Amino acid sequence: DVKVTQSSRYLVKRTGEKVFLECVQDMDHENMFWYRQDPGLGLRLIYFSYDVKMKEKGDIPEGYSVSREKKERFSLILESASTNQTSMYLCASMAGNTGELFFGEGSRLTVL
Amino acid sequence: AQSVSQHNHHVILSEAASLELGCNYSYGGTVNLFWYVQYPGQHLQLLLKYFSGDPLVKGIKGFEAEFIKSKFSFNLRKPSVQWSDTAEYFCAVISSGSARQLTFGSGTQLTVLP
Numbered sequence: 001d002v003k004v005t006q007s008s009r010y011l012v013k014r015t016g017e018k019v020f021l022e023c024v025q026d027m028d029h030e031n032m033f034w035y036r037q038d039p040g041l042g043l044r045l046i047y048f049s050y051d052v053k054m055k056e057k058g059d060i061p062e063g064y065s066v067s068r069e070k071k072e073r074f075s076l077i078l079e080s081a082s083t084n085q086t087s088m089y090l091c092a093s094m095a096g097n098t099g100e101l102f103f104g105e106g107s108r109l110t111v112l
Numbered sequence: 113a114q115s116v117s118q119h120n121h122h123v124i125l126s127e128a129a130s131l132e133l134g135c136n137y138s139y140g141g142t143v144n145l146f147w148y149v150q151y152p153g154q155h156l157q158l159l160l161k162y163f164s165g166d167p168l169v170k171g172i173k174g175f176e177a178e179f180i181k182s183k184f185s186f187n188l189r190k191p192s193v194q195w196s197d198t199a200e201y202f203c204a205v206i207s208s209g210s211a212r213q214l215t216f217g218s219g220t221q222l223t224v225l226p
Contacts, residue, residue: 041218042202042217042218043202043219045214090155097206097210098144098163098206099146099161100146100158101156101158101214103148103156105155
């Protein structure tokens with residue numbers, strides 16, 4: 001079974017803290033994604049990586065950065081968490097450029 | 113910019129009712145189309161997909177979707193819903209063979225009453 005694993009299901013952080021969200025896939029996919037899911041807004045793309053050390057900004061990159069040092073691992077970083085970053089964060093990998101995504105279980109972040 | 117519209121934000125049905133969820137997209141070229149589902153407390157998973165060929169595609173759990181190119185639509189259907197179909201459903205479209213060009217709709221919450 002294909003698998004995308006997100007390191008933390010639930011996190012509670014304080015405003016100004018640095019937050020790391022880790023994601024690992026075991027499918028040897030080139031493309032990996034970080035989305036943010038909020039009620040009524042669907043999935044919004046934060047960052048996308050198409051290869052090791054390669055990344056592109058998505059629709060809402062402000063306040064976020066990413067790291068892809070190895071093909072299987074894609075990390076999302078919040079340098080200084082703010083309350084408006086309280087959300088569900090979804091990592092996904094894609095088979096080629098087909099559009100078919102494999103999602104992790106999500107990381108629910110609460111920033112106090 | 114490409115967009116995907118899901119017109120129904122929340123649909124409430126009784127068990128055994130028929131379901132149709134609308135999805136329209138704006139891109140005029142070649143597309144791949146998807147419906148993803150998120151059951152309560154679970155991760156998003158693929159329900160069905162269309163790449164080419166027969167425009168009527170069948171997915172898991174009795175769902176099907178029809179691609180109508182002239183209408184830029186990819187509506188999801190199920191003849192008889194069950195309580196276990198309660199979930200959020202997302203339509204997604206990718207164009208141009210670029211992974212970056214995948215766009216999601218805003219989602220439809222389906223509640224099936226027992």
